Amino acid sequence: MTTADATPAESQGTDYRRIVRDGIWDNNGVFCMLLGMCPTMAITTSATNGLGMGLATAAVMAASSLLVALFRKYITQEVRIPVYILIVAAMVTVVDLTMNAWMHEMYKVLGLFIPLIVSNCLPLARLEAFAAREPVLPSFIDGLFMGLGFTLSLTIIGGVRELIGAGTLFASASLLLGPAFEFLEMRVMPAEAGVLMFILPPGGFLATGLLLVGKRMLDVRAGKPIAMGGAHSVG
């Protein structure tokens, strides 16, 4: 049982737990690196939208990190940026077409936002900072968990905005995830009590800023040094 943990990559010193922690919390794409602000502000009008956009981004990030790591020996320094953009754009198009064909209900909710993933600089930052120099598996894990950290941030921001703005939480989650998830849909307070501004663009900045402060306060209380949010990983 104990040997099962010691995969070859790990014995070479790859700290997967570190990669996961970095992606989800310590070096979170939104709350530490402040990357991907465009989709973050535009999409997070509800928790469901944030969740869906985050998951689509995570899929694109995992796939493109894997591909870049796989081809990293062949991607020369001078043409790496166009190649990265090519790979991210191709993955986005694949996700877009597949969702349209086979997950159509979800596509109707998210379809408009999927092409926005190309304009998100978080995937590009991770390709450049991580996948370009690390082996395939760690890169895949990094892309996936950076994406899941992005998902977490978007869901929380969306949840706060939706709760304050419309009084609901995870409204129409069953459209996104299937009827089995209808239990997520909650009405916490009547819509009239909502502060509409939180669903409108100013609310995006307010909610993100307040949550950013909250996260830093948690980190300070935990005695962590405040990371200034460089795009480069420590892993």
Place this chain on the structure above:
Amino acid sequence: MTSARLLTHSFVLGAFCLGFGALLAFTHAMTAGDIMLRSTEDRQNSLGQVIPAALHDNSPVADVVTVTGADGRPVSVFRATRAGQVTAVAFEITGSGYAGPIRLMLGVDAGGKILGVRALQHKETPGLGDKIEPAKSDWITRFTGLSLGAPPVEAWKVKKDGGQFDQFSGATITPRGVVGAIRGGLAFFAAHRDRLVGDSK
């Protein structure tokens, strides 16, 4: 030597473009049929919401007439027929909302009475303008049964403009756009009624 390096870079970039181009072509080939099917289903759904099933024995999505609208653009009109007689038509109308165009599907029976209106796509403010969606409010259903004469044309406006239709609290531009689009759609039907209803034989 610089030209040799230039060649390498061009080769690398070209190879990646070719490879991922092939991947996209493959994905497209795999999904194109299903995507076409889904978009037909979507249209069928939106038609089903504005034309009651009892009115037709054909498939309106397949019976399309193209007519030039008032703005010079072609409008695809879907016709519902029963025993060869046109009973209803449905077509897309566009109103200008607060945040860009509002696309709606309008269903009209052969006499020019509204059977139903549904929003297909809009970018109106969540919580304010999106009350035009039947899922959010029943506002859009109040048009069912009305026509260009009832109420009279002058009353086909929101209350703020002297008409008879309620705007929602906090939003006037969205309902104004929707009411205007429906009025325009009814006028379009009236102008082309003979062609749309008549030549089914």
